Amino acid sequence: NLQNDTQVLIMKGNSVFNIPDDVSELHNLRELDMSGNRIKSLGRGGMFQKMSRLEYLNAGKNSISTIFHDSFKGSKALKILILSNNRVNYIEDEALIDLSALQVLDLEHNLMGSLYKEWFHGLGNLIILKLSHNRIHNIPASVFISLTSLSSLDLAGNRVSNVDPRAFSGLISLQELNMKDNLLSNIPTAAMKSLPTLDMLLLDQNPLIKIQSLAFSHLTASRISICHMPELIIIDAKAFYRLDNISIIDIADNNKLSYIDPYAFMNLDSLTELKLHKNNLQGIQKEIADYFPGGMKLSIYENPIRCDCNVIWLQRLIHQSNPKNITLLEPEHIVCHSPPKQAHKLLKDVNVSKIPKECIPNVLQLTQKYTISGKIGERKVLECRALGSPIPRMHWLMPDGAIVNSTLNEVTRRFSFPGTLVYFHLKPTDEGQYTCVAENEVGETNITFTLTVSEIDIHLFPIRASSTFVTLVWNGTERCAYPSYKITYTAVDDNETEIGETKSNTASSLRKSYTVSRLKPETRYKFCLGYGDNNGYWLQISCCFAKTLDIEFMFQGISRTSNVAVAAIIGIILVMTVVACLISVLSTRYRHRFYETPDKNTEGYVIPLNNLYRPLLTGS
Numbered sequence: 151n152l153q154n155d156t157q158v159l160i161m162k163g164n165s166v167f168n169i170p171d172d173v174s175e176l177h178n179l180r181e182l183d184m185s186g187n188r189i190k191s192l193g194r195g196g197m198f199q200k201m202s203r204l205e206y207l208n209a210g211k212n213s214i215s216t217i218f219h220d221s222f223k224g225s226k227a228l229k230i231l232i233l234s235n236n237r238v239n240y241i242e243d244e245a246l247i248d249l250s251a252l253q254v255l256d257l258e259h260n261l262m263g264s265l266y267k268e269w270f271h272g273l274g275n276l277i278i279l280k281l282s283h284n285r286i287h288n289i290p291a292s293v294f295i296s297l298t299s300l301s302s303l304d305l306a307g308n309r310v311s312n313v314d315p316r317a318f319s320g321l322i323s324l325q326e327l328n329m330k331d332n333l334l335s336n337i338p339t340a341a342m343k344s345l346p347t348l349d350m351l352l353l354d355q356n357p358l359i360k361i362q363s364l365a366f367s368h369l370t371a372s373r374i375s376i377c378h379m380p381e382l383i384i385i386d387a388k389a390f391y392r393l394d395n396i397s398i399i400d401i402a403d404n405n406k407l408s409y410i411d412p413y414a415f416m417n418l419d420s421l422t423e424l425k426l427h428k429n430n431l432q433g434i435q436k437e438i439a440d441y442f443p444g445g446m447k448l449s450i451y452e453n454p455i456r457c458d459c460n461v462i463w464l465q466r467l468i469h470q471s472n473p474k475n476i477t478l479l480e481p482e483h484i485v486c487h488s489p490p491k492q493a494h495k496l497l498k499d500v501n502v503s504k505i506p507k508e509c510i511p512n513v514l515q516l517t518q519k520y521t522i523s524g525k526i527g528e529r530k531v532l533e534c535r536a537l538g539s540p541i542p543r544m545h546w547l548m549p550d551g552a553i554v555n556s557t558l559n560e561v562t563r564r565f566s567f568p569g570t571l572v573y574f575h576l577k578p579t580d581e582g583q584y585t586c587v588a589e590n591e592v593g594e595t596n597i598t599f600t601l602t603v604s605e606i607d608i609h610l611f612p613i614r615a616s617s618t619f620v621t622l623v624w625n626g627t628e629r630c631a632y633p634s635y636k637i638t639y640t641a642v643d644d645n646e647t648e649i650g651e652t653k654s655n656t657a658s659s660l661r662k663s664y665t666v667s668r669l670k671p672e673t674r675y676k677f678c679l680g681y682g683d684n685n686g687y688w689l690q691i692s693c694c695f696a697k698t699l700d701i702e703f704m705f706q707g708i709s710r711t712s713n714v715a716v717a718a719i720i721g722i723i724l725v726m727t728v729v730a731c732l733i734s735v736l737s738t739r740y741r742h743r744f745y746e747t748p749d750k751n752t753e754g755y756v757i758p759l760n761n762l763y764r765p766l767l768t769g770s
Contacts, residue, residue, distance in 0.1 A: 152176060162186045162208070169193070174200060181206040185232070188213055192221045199224035208232040210256070217241040223248055234258040234280070247272035256280045258304070267293045275299050282328070283307035288314075289341070295320035306330040306352070313338035318345055331355040337365035346370060349395075360384040360533070367391040372420075375400040382406060383516050384533060387413040387568075393421075400425045402449075408514050409535040411568075412437035423447045427480075432488070432514065433460035433537045444474040451483035457492040457500050459509035459539045468498045511538035511588035513597045521600045524576045527681060527689045532599065534569035534586030542588040544569035547596075549582025575681075575689050576603050605691075610679045612696035617671040620696045623663045624679055635691075637664050638678045646695065648676065672700040 152159070156176050163186040173182075174197050182204060189212040198204060204225055210232045219242040222228065228249050238260040246252065250272055262284040270276070276297050286308040294300065300321055310332040318324065318341050325347055334356040342348065348370050354377045363386045366374060372395045376382070382404045389411070390399060396418050401407070407429040415424070421443055426434070431453040442448075448467070455461060467478040478484075486492040492500060513536045524530045536542040545555040546565070558565040564572045569588075573580060581603045587596045614621040622637065635657045641650030657664040657679075669675065678693040 154178065157181070159183070162211075169197060174198070176201065177203070179204050183208040185210040185212070187211075190214060191216070192218075194218050194220055198222055198228075201225060203227050206230045210234040210236065212236050215239055215261075217245045219243060219245045221245060225249060227251055230254040230256075232256040233260070235260075237261050239263070241266075241269050243268035244271045245269065249273060250275065252276055254278045254280075257284070259283045261285060263287065265290065265293045267295055270294060270296045273297060278302045278304075280304045281308070285309055287333075288312045289317040290314050291316035292319045294318060297321060299323050302326040302328075304328045305332070307332075309333050311335065313341045315340035316344070317341045321345055323347055325349040326352075328352045329356070333357060335359070337361065339365055339367070342369055349373070351375070354378050355380070357381045360386060361389045362386050363388045364391055365389050366393060369393055370395050372397045373400070374398075377401065377403045379404045380406070383408055384535065385410045385414045387411040388416055389414045390416070390418060392417045394419070396421050398423045398425070401429070402426065403428045404430070406430055408432070408516055409537075410434060410438070412541065413441070414438070416441045419443050421446050424449070426450045426453070428452045430454060432456040432512065433458070434464070435460055435537060435539065435541060436463040437541065439463060439472075439474070439476065442474060442476055444476070446474075447477045447479055449479040451480045453484075454487040455484060455497065456488045456512060456537070457486035457495070457497065457505070458489070458512070459506055460537055461486075461497060461500070462502045462505060462507065465497055465500065465502050508539050508590075508592050510593035511536040511542035511590055511595050513586060513588050513595050515597065517599070520598070521602065523602050523604065524573075524580075525604050526576055526578065526606050526691065528576050530573045530576055530601070532571040532573075532584060532586075532601070534571075534588070534597070536569070536588035536595070538588065538590050538592070540590045540592075542590045545587050546571050547585035547587060549580075549584065549601075577689070578603050578605075608679065608691050610677060610692040610694045612677070612694055615696055615698055617699045617701055618669050619665055619667040620669060620675065620677070620698065621663065621665045622677055622679075622694070622696075624692065625662065634681075635659055636680050636682050636688075637666060638680065639666055639669075639675050641670070641673050642676045642695070644674070646674075646676065669698050671698050673698050 152172050154176065155178050157178055158181045159173065159176065159179060160183045162183050166184065166187040166189060169184065169189065177200050179201050180203055185208045189209065192209065192214060202224060205227055207228060207230070214233065214236040215238060217238060222245070226248055229251055231249065231252060231254065234256045238257060239262060246269065252273055253275060255273070255276055258280045263286060265286060273296055277299055279297065279300055279302070282304045286305065287310060289310060291314040298320060301323055303321070303324060303326070306328045307330065310329065311334065324345050327345065327348060330352050331354070334353070335358060337353070342351065350373045351371045352375045354375055356379060358379055359381050360383060366389060371393065374396065377400055383406050397420060399421065402425045408431065410431065412435040415438065423446060427449040431450065433456050434450065464478065466472050467476050468481045481498050482496065484497040486495045486497060486500060513534065516533050516535060522532070534544055534546070536544065545553055548554055554565050554571060556565055556567055562574055566572065569586060581601055583598055583600050585596050585598045587594060608624055610622055610624045612620050613623050636654045637657050638652055638654045640648045640652040643649050655664065655666065666677065674695060674697045676693060676695055678690055680688055680690040682688045
C-alpha cells in the first residue's frame with residue numbers, strides 16, 4: 151500500500167529477506183534505508199531501474215555477497231551508497247558504472263580480498279571511499295585511476311602488506327589516507343609521493359620494526375600519525391625529511407620504540423608539534439633540537455628516561471631557557487627511571503649542575519633478548535644503537551674476532567650506519583657471539599648477543615636409480631620460499647670423497663622432485679640441494695648419496711629373437727593349422743557314414759493321389 155509519491159522509505163531492522171516488488175515502482179523515492187535486514191541479493195537490474203531520483207541508499211547490515219553489473223542500473227542520481235557490514239566478496243566489472251553522481255561509497259566490514267580498477271569505472275565524482283575491515287592484502291597499480299575527485303580513502307583494518315609504487319596513481323584530489331591496522335613492514339614511500347594534495351596520513355598499528363631513512367620525504371602531508379606500532383624499535387636519520395607542509399607528527403604509544411636518531415627530523419620548517427610520549431625512550435640526544443623550528447611543542451612524558459647528560463637540554467626547555475622557545479609539554483609527568491641515584495625523580499627537580507655535560511655511551515638493548523635465532527638461508531638483521539654525548543661511534547666484534555664497521559663491503563653481509571649489521575643468507579659458520587661496541591671521547595661500552603643458526607626443515611632423498619639416472623625428491627617445511635633450487639652432483643669414492651667434476655642443474659621449488667640424467671653406470675654420487683643467487687653465493691640445504699646400477703641393468707627384459715626360433719614358431723602354427731583341417735575333414739566323412747541315399751524306385755517314397763479332390767468353388 152505504498153504511495154507512489156513516497157520520497158523517504160525506512161524499512162530497517164525488519165528481518166526482511168526480499169525487497170517487496172512494489173518498492174521498485176516508487177519513482178519519486180529520494181531516500182531508501184533497508185539496513186539491518188536479511189537481504190541476500192539486490193537483484194539483477196530491475197530493482198532500482200525506475201528510481202531515477204534516488205539519492206541515498208543504505209543496504210548495510212544485510213547478507214549481500216555479490217554486486218552484479220546491473221544491480222544499480224538506472225540509479226544515476228545516487229549520491230550515497232552504503233553496503234557496509236555485509237558479506238560482499240565479489241563485484242562484477244563496472245557494476246557501479248551508472249552511478250556517475252555518487253559521492254560516498256561505504257564498503258566497510260565485508261569480505262573483499264582484492265581490488266580491481268574495473269569496480270570504480272564511472273565514479274569520477276566520488277569523494278569518500280570506505281574499504282576498511284575487509285581482507286584486502288595488496289594494493290595493485292592504478293587501481294584507483296578513475297577516482298580523480300576522491301578526497302578520503304580508508305583502508306584501515308585490512309591485511310595490506312604490499313603497496314605498488316603506482317597504487318595511488320590518479321588520486322589527484324586525495325587529502326586523507328588511512329592505512330591503520332594493516333600488515334605493512336615498510337613505509338610505501340614511492341606510492342605516497344604520487345599524492346599531490348595529501349594532507350593527513352594515518353599509519354598506526356602496522357608491524358614496522360624500523361622507519362628507515364627518507365621513509366617520509368617530499369610529501370605534502372600536514373599531519374602524520376605513527377602510533378601503537380607493536381614492533382617499532384628504531385627511527386633512523388632523515389626518516390622525516392623535507393616535509394614542507396608538516397604541522398604535527400604523532401609518534402606515541404609505541405611500547406618498543408627505543409631509539410630516535412638525532413638527525414631523524416630534518417628540514418621540517420613548518421613543524422608545530424612533535425609527540426613522542428608513551429614510548430620506550432631512555433633519552434633523546436641534544437643534537438635533535440638543532441633541526442627543530444622555533445616555537446614548536448614537544449612531548450616526551452611517560453618514557454623511561456635515563457637522567458644523564460642527555461637530559462640537560464630537556465630541563466632547559468622546562469625552564470624556558472632555550473633560544474628557539476621550544477615548549478616541553480606536561481613536564482610534571484617526565485620522570486627519571488635511571489640511574490639509581492636519580493630514579494623516581496621528576497626531571498624538573500633534578501640538579502643538572504651535578505651531571506657531567508659529556509657521558510659514556512649507553513648501549514641500548516633493542517631486541518630484549520641476548521640470544522637470537524635464525525635458520526640457514528634466512529635474512530637476519532642485528533641492530534645496535536647507543537645514547538651518549540658526544541654522539542657515539544659504533545662497530546661490531548664478530549665471532550672470529552674481526553671488527554666490522556662502515557668499511558665492510560661483502561656479498562653476504564653489510565654494515566649500515568650507525569650500527570646495523572645485515573646477513574643476507576645465514577650460514578652455519580655465522581653462529582657465535584656478536585659484540586656491539588659504542589665509543590666516544592669519554593669511554594666505551596658494549597653489549598653481546600649470541601646468534602644460533604639451525605638447519606632448514608628440507609631433506610633430499612633418492613627414490614629411484616638406473617644405470618644412467620637418479621630421481622630425487624625433497625620434503626619438509628620451506629620457510630625461505632626460494633623461487634628455484636640447484637641440484638649439484640659429483641662422483642665420490644667409497645669414503646665419500648669427491649673425485650669428479652661438480653655439475654649442477656636448476657630445479658623448480660614447486661615440483662619437489664628432479665631426475666638427474668647422463669650419469670655413469672655403477673658409480674656412487676653425492677647429490678646436494680641448495681640455492682645460489684646472482685652474486686655467486688651458494689647455500690647448501692641438504693645432501694644425499696646414491697649409486698647408479700651396472701650397465702647390464704639397461705638390458706634387463708630386452709633380448710634378440712633368433713631366426714631359428716621364428717621359423718620354429720611359424721612351423722608350429724602351420725602344423726596346427728593342417729591338423730585342424732584334417733580333423734575337420736575326417737569328422738565330416740564320419741558323419742556321412744550314417745546317411746542313407748534315397749531309392750527312386752521305392753514305393754514308400756510315392757505319394758498316392760487317390761484321395762485328392764477338386765476344391766469346392768463357392769459362388770459358381
